[in-house]
Amino acid sequence: xxxxxxxxxxxxxxxxxxxxxxxxxxxxxxxxxxxxxxxxxxxxxxxxxxxxxxxxxxxxxxxxxxxxxxxxxxxxxxxxxxxxxxxxxxxxxxxxxxxxxxxxxxxxxxxxxxxxxxxxxxxxxxxxxxxxxxxxxxxxxxxxxxxxxxxxxx
Amino acid sequence: xxxxxxxxxxxxxxxxxxxxxxxxxxxxxxxxxxxxxxxxxxxxxxxxxxxxxxxxxxxxxxxxxxxxxxxxxxxxxxxxxxxxxxxxxxxxxxxxxxxxxxxxxxxxxxxxxxxxxxxxxxxxxxxxxxxxxxxxxxxxxxxxxxxxxxxxxxxxxxxxxxxxxxxxxxxxxxxxxxxxxxxxxxxxxxxxxx
Numbered sequence: 001x002x003x004x005x006x007x008x009x010x011x012x013x014x015x016x017x018x019x020x021x022x023x024x025x026x027x028x029x030x031x032x033x034x035x036x037x038x039x040x041x042x043x044x045x046x047x048x049x050x051x052x053x054x055x056x057x058x059x060x061x062x063x064x065x066x067x068x069x070x071x072x073x074x075x076x077x078x079x080x081x082x083x084x085x086x087x088x089x090x091x092x093x094x095x096x097x098x099x100x101x102x103x104x105x106x107x108x109x110x111x112x113x114x115x116x117x118x119x120x121x122x123x124x125x126x127x128x129x130x131x132x133x134x135x136x137x138x139x140x141x142x143x144x145x146x147x148x149x150x151x152x153x154x
Numbered sequence: 155x156x157x158x159x160x161x162x163x164x165x166x167x168x169x170x171x172x173x174x175x176x177x178x179x180x181x182x183x184x185x186x187x188x189x190x191x192x193x194x195x196x197x198x199x200x201x202x203x204x205x206x207x208x209x210x211x212x213x214x215x216x217x218x219x220x221x222x223x224x225x226x227x228x229x230x231x232x233x234x235x236x237x238x239x240x241x242x243x244x245x246x247x248x249x250x251x252x253x254x255x256x257x258x259x260x261x262x263x264x265x266x267x268x269x270x271x272x273x274x275x276x277x278x279x280x281x282x283x284x285x286x287x288x289x290x291x292x293x294x295x296x297x298x299x300x301x302x303x304x305x306x307x308x309x310x311x312x313x314x315x316x317x318x319x320x321x322x323x324x325x326x327x328x329x330x331x332x333x334x335x336x337x338x339x340x341x342x343x344x345x346x347x348x
Contacts, residue, residue, distance in 0.1 A: 013161040022171040029175055049286045051293035053300060057187040119187060122285050128219075129281030131288070135336065139197045149189040150289055 044069035044086045049124040051150035062116050063147075064104040066097070068130055069123035083126045085134070097137045105143075121149040190292055194336055213255045213272045215244050219291055221282030234290055241298040245273045245332055264325045265310055275299075275334045295334050303330045 046069045057063055067086040071079040084091045087100045105113050118138055122131060138146060217237070218226040225232055227240050247254040255273035262268055275295055279288055300315070307315040307326045315326055 010156045010158070013159055016161065019171065026171045026175040049289040051190055051289055051296075053293050053296040054188040054190055057189065057191075060187060063187065117191075119189065124284070124286035124289070126285040127281060128279045128283040128285060128288055131285060132279070132281060135194060139194050142196060144194040144196060145191075146194055147187075147189040147191045148289055148292065149187065150293070152188050 042067065042086070043072060043075060043089070043091065044084055044123070045072055046121050046123050047125075048121060048149050048151050050153055051148075052153065054150040054152050057117065057119065057147060059112075059115060059117070062108060062112055063119045064101070064116060064143075065119050065121055066100075066134060067121045068126050068134070070125075083123065083130055085130070094133050094137055097134065098141050101138070101141045101143050115145070116143065117145045117147050118143050119147045119149055190289070190296060192292075192334075192336060210256065210272070212253055213274055215241060215255065215273055215275045216278065217241070217275065217291065217295065218278045219280065219283045219287060221280040223284055223287040225287075225291060234287075234294060237291065237294045238298045238301070241275065241295060242302060245271055245275075245298070245302060247271065247273075260328070262325050262328050264321060265329065268329055270329060270331065273332050275332055277334060277336065292334070299330065299332050299334070302332070303327070306330050 044067050046067055068083055069086075070076075070081045070083055071091070079091060085094065085097070086092070087096060092100070101118070105116060108116055120131065120134065135146070138144070216226075216228055220226070225234055225237060227237060227244075232240060244254050247257065250257075255271050257269040257271050259267050260270040262270075275298075277291065277295065303315045303326050306329050307313060307318055307322070310326065310329070311318060311322055315323065318326065
């Protein structure tokens with residue numbers, strides 16, 4: 001009896017929204033995992049050399065990056081095509097590394113400062129002269145843990 | 155009689171969502187940074203000069219790269235493909251060659267007394283060396299040490315070095331200590347190009 005009564009009014013069934021939260025959470029997690037907090041704009045071309053024995057950087061939050069390479073094409077008119085050092089967002093000289101390291105060290109937690117790794121991301125065509133200068137400067141400011149950035153594999 | 159549209163069964167959407175989540179979690183690389191980890195020697199103190207002299211000449215394996223990217227092990231030019239085996243041979247020194255690194259017995263926790271090499275691998279480069287070649291040589295040296303450690307751990311524990319637990323790894327590191335030292339910068343050969 002009630003079967004006939006119900007069919008009098010035609011109505012669209014509502015789309016079940018119980019799982020909406022799941023989908024939203026999934027998206028949220030996905031973006032949380034993949035976004036990198038602060039990706040500095042690259043102003044130098046860095047083609048990282050490859051090495052079969054390269055290992056993962058353990059504490060990414062304790063890493064500091066020094067980019068070395070020729071300026072990108074857009075900036076070559078202004079800066080030339082000699083390899084330059086990029087710290088954070090600007091071209092710098094060897095002498096600025098000291099201040100840069102000091103600032104980076106201050107931004108890390110007190111107990112973890114000794115674990116700070118300086119990651120040298122240098123282009124494969126850079127001459128070792130530049131790298132040696134950087135290494136000497138790092139030794140002077142006693143940032144001794146370094147890592148030569150290299151791709152895994154051949 | 156009008157037919158009622160049946161509601162879509164939505165109880166499995168959560169499962170699908172989780173499936174997708176797991177998939178993305180597995181496949182996304184978080185831009186992991188890889189590379190060769192090194193420890194720079196601290197800046198020498200003028201008062202600590204004496205310590206450098208203590209390392210016997212025969213214990214130093216000198217690898218040089220000149221400005222033309224030529225590689226020298228000791229004083230002989232060598233191809234990069236042979237470098238690893240040469241370094242391994244010199245470090246292990248199976249024939250007890252008096253010109254190659256010395257070995258001394260040492261008590262190691264968990265293994266016992268073993269002959270431990272006193273070799274130090276020193277890598278020197280020129281200002282004109284290309285970074286690419288430098289990394290390739292560094293890589294070969296790391297590979298030499300890693301392979302020696304693998305061989306030692308296979309012999310002692312029957313497992314690869316990476317599969318050992320921390321304590322055993324420490325023991326193997328003691329057994330195969332060679333460290334690659336970042337030499338003081340020195341210009342080897344004239345740098346023709348910079």
